[in-house]
Amino acid sequence: MRKFKTESKKLLDLMINSIYTNREIFLRELVSNASDAIDKLYLKSLTDSSVQVDQANLAINVAFDKDARTITVSDNGIGMTADELEKNLGTIAHSGSEEFKAANAEAQGDAVDIIGRFGVGFYSAFMVAREVSVISRAYGSDECNRWTSDGVEGYTIEPVSADDPAYRSEPGTSVIMALKENAEEANYDEFLSEWKLRELIRRYSNYVRYPVQMLVTKSREKEKPADAGDDYKPEWEDYTELETINSMTPIWKKRGSEVTDEEYAEFYKSTFHDWVDPARTFSLHAEGTLEYDALLFIPGQASFDLYSRDYEKGLELYSSNVLIMEKCADLLPDYYNFVRGVVDSADVSLNISRETLQQTRQLQAMARRIEKKITGELESMRDNDREAYEKFFENFGRGLKYGIYSSYGMKKDELAGLLLFWSAREQKMVTLQEYVAAMADGQKAIYYAAGDDRERLAKMPVVEAVLAKGYDVLLATQDVDEFCFQAMRDFTAKGLPKTYEDDAAREAAEKAVADGAEPEVEDRTVELKNVTSGDLDLASDEEKKEAEEATKANEGLFDAMKDALEGQVEKVAVSTRLAADGAPAVITSEGPLSLEMEKVLAAGPEAGEAPKAVRVLEVNAKHPVFEKLRAAQEAGDAEKVKLYAGLLYNQALLVEGILPEDPVAFATQVCELM
Structure with a gap:
């Protein structure tokens, strides 16, 4: 027996027990090696006219013997001499395929594609085999040799005589694996079945360029005997047939x-x-x-x-x-x-x-x-194909939004244009590009409302107020939407018709287009704004002035309301976003954390430690309820002010889809008012 060198033994042990993690890939490696061997012979036939190859007969054969517990992978490729067996299999990590590929780099074309690179794939056979024999006959040689090893100490190489049943009469190589005995952690018998070998070939080697063939068992009806009576029942028999398992052409x-x-x-x-x-x-x-x-x-x-x-x-x-x-x-x-x-x-x-x-x-x-x-x-x-895209977005849009959020907005240029949101004005899904292109004159931002229900969002006072100004509102109903918008901050619409600062510039541009020039376009970057967050800057100067004066005139009332709410709001102020016939009050937020983000975080696994939004109670100074508040304040009725403040605050929370912190107290307040 020829001994493996010490370093080779260590490498072999490491490879069998550590490098490969899935034992079933042994068949993939051996089929790939067989494909390489056929490729080498085919390439040799292209460069040497004395080598005649019938390409139609090139194939790889896989067989198993359940009684002997062996699996055999054979090819009719170029084969190996005794020296090549020594060189390729006796030296761990020596790749004959890689060496061949380098030597024939210029001759290779689309018809030949050597797979092997590292020369260790063959040894994956030892993950399932207690002993491996390689019987090979090189093309142009009459000698046939057998390489045998248990993958532990070493290997033997010996000639195979012509009268030996293992002798190959044609060039090529056969790898015969005697499987290990079953153990508690591994059932090696599973590889001794037709269906398992077929599955492995189709999974890993389905597109190897040469046919991978195997004898398969099939069933057929026996021919009816000539003397069979009327009560004859059909009989069936099993037979074997050589079948190509792989499809070859990907x-x-x-x-x-x-x-x-x-x-x-x-x-x-x-x-x-x-x-x-x-x-x-x-x-x-x-x-x-x-x-x-x-x-x-x-x-x-x-x-x-x-x-x-x-x-x-x-x-x-x-x-x-x-x-x-x-x-x-x-x-x-x-x-x-x-x-x-x-x-x-x-x-x-x-x-x-x-x-x-x-x-x-x-x-x-x-x-x-x-x-x-x-x-x-x-x-x-x-x-x-907008209909198909909207269906796609319904299935996978959440992931695109999360891509923007998880990248802290770094991917917004790539992904923002793919997003769709429901337009409250258009009553359909629109892209951010389409939203900006349809913005009204003077509109400075993309307005959106985030929540869990489109119908509820559309009825929110703040949404109705923005729509009344002639501006569209996007209704975002997925939990990731608000986080996505916060990460984006703004959106740049591409190729929009250019806007001009004065009539003279616009008229000059129109004349140039009439004379045949291309219309000028520009990119426009607009901010994203939640209709419930911060100052939307939608009020006119006169409306802002009125709100400031009303806030100052009722400073005592607002301080009393804030005290009555016991720290639930940062401040109480007059709203500039509510119409006279709109809601009596609305909850907004200041800072980066919106009410919707607070709701999402509160529903998460760390709800107890979730941060709170900085809430602001905005009251409608033109609503009849406000007069009731003023009257109670002027009458010195602190209890009524407290009652009204709590009712307005909890009512505004319900409109936002947030339950009052104390529903029982809210119900009691309603009963008191009744």
Whole structure:
């Protein structure tokens, strides 16, 4: 027996027990090696006219023997001599494929794609096998040799005589694995079944360019005997047939004209276990320093676990048609976590087990290009198929908003244009770009109201007041909306018709357009404002003056109301946002924390420590209730002032969708008034 070197033994032990984490990938590695061996022979035939290869007969065979507890992977590729067995299998981490690829770099083309890189994939067989035998005959040689090892101490290499049943009469290699005995932590018998081997081939090696064949058991009805009577019952028999398990040609490598929408949809549903056709299918083909193909899908509906902690994002990653990772999370940003698809590149840098992708500039470049492609497709859907986009946004819009919030607004330039909100004036979903384009003259901000119900928001006094001014209000009903807007702060609308400061400039521009010039456009940045937060600056100078005078004249009343509310509000003031026939009072907030954000945080896991908004009670000085308050104050009826203050405050809270802190006390106050 030839001994493994000490460092090789350590590496082999590390590789079998640590590098690979999923034992079932052994078949992927051996099939990939077999594909490489066939590729080498095919390339040799392209460069050496004496080498004749019948491409139609090139194939990989997988077989199992349940009684002997063996699995065999065979190919009719280039094969190995005894020296090559020593060199390639006796030295851990020596890659014959990588060496061959480097030596034949110029000769390789689209017809040949060597998969192997590191020379350790073969040893993954020892995760399931107690002993591995490799029987190989090199092309052009009459010698056949056997390499055998238990993966512990060393290996043997010996010739195989022509009268030995294991002798190969044709060039190629057979890898025979004698499986380990079952243990408490592992059931190796599962690999000795037709369905399991078929599953592994289809999962990991479905798109290897050569047929992966296996004898499969099928059933058929026996021929009816000629002398069978009328009471004859059909009989069935089992038979075996050599079947190609893999599909070989990946759908993402085909031209778009060669694939129908139905075929794309079927691939999507079967691969990603969905029963609804994708809302959008698109592909990406990159050439140059980094080459890869991508086939991406936007699902037609959100998966049930999309917003759960257990959901895993990621695209299937292939290297030369061999599945490397089922979910490569690094290829998708979190806000596009709903996208499904496959990416295939022979250029990605893999670690030696192929199970973990190294963080490289190549990966980052692919991720950036994929993200840009997804954004472009969503913009196209938004502009050209609005109905489909609104359905998409209903399913996945929350994630886009969260992408802006979680990036502290850094991603607003990429994502803000994709957002949709309900327009109180237009009574439909609109983009922020559409909102700004339709803004009234003199409007300085995008106004929105945040809450949990569109109908309730539309009836809020502050919303009605803004609409009365001729300004639209966006009704935001998801819990992330307010946080998204706070992170954005403002929005820049692109390519809007240019506005002119004076009539002369406008007339000159109009004349230029009439003479054939292109209309001038500009980008316009507008602030986002919650209608319940701060000063909206919608009142005229006269209205502001009236409010200031009324506040000053009733300073004593407002101080008494604030005291009566016992610290629940920061101040009481006259409102400039309520119409004379509007609500008697409204709750607003000052500072960055709005009432809606307070509600969302209060519903979270740390509700007891959630911060409170700085509340302001704004009263309508033109409402009849205000006169009742003044009369009570002037009469010195402190109890009535306290009663009215509590009623107005709790009523305003209810309009905001917030329950009074003491509902019993509120009910008692109503009864007292009655």
